[in-house]
Amino acid sequence: MIIDCHGHYTTTPPGVGAWRDAQVAAVTANPGHVGEKGSVDVTDDEIRESLETAQLKLQRERGADLTLFSPRASWMAHHIGNEHTSRFWSQHQNELIRRVCDLYPDNFAPVCQLPQSPGAPIDSSVAELERCVTEMGFVGCNVNPDPTGGMWTGPPLWDRYWAPLWDKMCELAVPAMIHVSASCNENFFTTGSHYLGADTTAFMQALSSGFMKDFPELRWIIPHGGGAVPYHWGRFKGMAEDKGWDFDHLLDHIYFDTCVYHQRGIDLLVDVVPIDNILFGSEMVGAVRGIDPDTGNYYDDTKIYVDAAITDTTDRRRVFELNARRVFPRLIVSEDVHVG
Numbered sequence: 083m084i085i086d087c088h089g090h091y092t093t094t095p096p097g098v099g100a101w102r103d104a105q106v107a108a109v110t111a112n113p114g115h116v117g118e119k120g121s122v123d124v125t126d127d128e129i130r131e132s133l134e135t136a137q138l139k140l141q142r143e144r145g146a147d148l149t150l151f152s153p154r155a156s157w158m159a160h161h162i163g164n165e166h167t168s169r170f171w172s173q174h175q176n177e178l179i180r181r182v183c184d185l186y187p188d189n190f191a192p193v194c195q196l197p198q199s200p201g202a203p204i205d206s207s208v209a210e211l212e213r214c215v216t217e218m219g220f221v222g223c224n225v226n227p228d229p230t231g232g233m234w235t236g237p238p239l240w241d242r243y244w245a246p247l248w249d250k251m252c253e254l255a256v257p258a259m260i261h262v263s264a265s266c267n268e269n270f271f272t273t274g275s276h277y278l279g280a281d282t283t284a285f286m287q288a289l290s291s292g293f294m295k296d297f298p299e300l301r302w303i304i305p306h307g308g309g310a311v312p313y314h315w316g317r318f319k320g321m322a323e324d325k326g327w328d329f330d331h332l333l334d335h336i337y338f339d340t341c342v343y344h345q346r347g348i349d350l351l352v353d354v355v356p357i358d359n360i361l362f363g364s365e366m367v368g369a370v371r372g373i374d375p376d377t378g379n380y381y382d383d384t385k386i387y388v389d390a391a392i393t394d395t396t397d398r399r400r401v402f403e404l405n406a407r408r409v410f411p412r413l414i415v416s417e418d419v420h421v422g
């Protein structure tokens with residue numbers, strides 16, 4: 083069984099973007115705009131078509147079984163509008179993910195986005211997480227460490243601001259992928275420096291603060307191979323020794339996915355990071371959609387790299403399946419139903 087812990091609905095039917103465009107236009111014209119949730123005009127057939135030609139097709143071709151599926155990350159755009167903007171948008175996006183998982187329960191399991199909003203209390207994110215997990219069977223969430231979209235003016239992840247969300251995640255037994263959204267700061271390119279910088283930043287905030295000790299059941303997945311963390315493992319470990327920070331305890335809480343798009347990157351990841359802390363992921367269909375001319379393979383077909391990097395069959399099974407089951411305890415995989 084091969085579980086891909088990192089997939090987004092990047093190929094949504096046009097009705098989704100149309101709803102969002104209208105919402106963004108309204109809140110641009112009037113920053114205090116509340117509006118109504120309304121409805122998103124998308125049929126089941128449109129959902130099927132959008133997946134059969136993309137994620138499902140690639141899943142089958144590449145030999146993965148189940149994708150933990152969340153709304154398109156760059157579209158979360160928590161910096162747009164006000165608290166109501168993100169609330170309605172997140173609800174629609176999560177309900178769409180639920181529909182996908184109802185149509186393809188063997189292929190996808192639901193992971194939600196949260197209605198974070200700069201300057202707003204975390205309460206609405208806690209409420210949406212609870213709704214998604216307890217009413218709609220979601221097994222995980224994406225948490226944006228920088229809802230300002232690249233300005234980084236909000237509280238760091240160790241700040242007590244976030245504590246109610248960490249508490250709720252522990253209570254519900256769901257992990258978070260720490261995943262930023264679009265950058266509105268032209269210094270940072272969204273899927274390049276902003277994503278990888280945020281991955282590195284989240285790890286550093288956890289390391290320097292030691293705050294995760296207060297949340298024994300808290301689990302994070304740091305995506306995109308952990309940003310710069312595995313490559314600079316010795317820097318972080320050495321800094322921790324100099325500063326008296328506890329490096330090792332982070333491995334009880336933090337996991338890295340395999341969304342690294344070349345063989346030597348994956349070789350380094352599995353060489354440096356303990357095998358129990360690595361989850362298979364590809365993030366398709368995502369930031370890099372082409373074929374590497376040097377290998378003839380899709381850059382984001384990360385299963386090829388993992389197969390080549392890990393020769394021990396038990397270790398490979400850990401990365402492909404067992405670690406994901408441990409990190410996502412609500413993921414119940416049985417003969418015909420994947421979602422608890």
Ligand SMILES: [Zn+2]
Pocket residue numbers: 088090155261305365
């Ligand atoms: Zn992603």
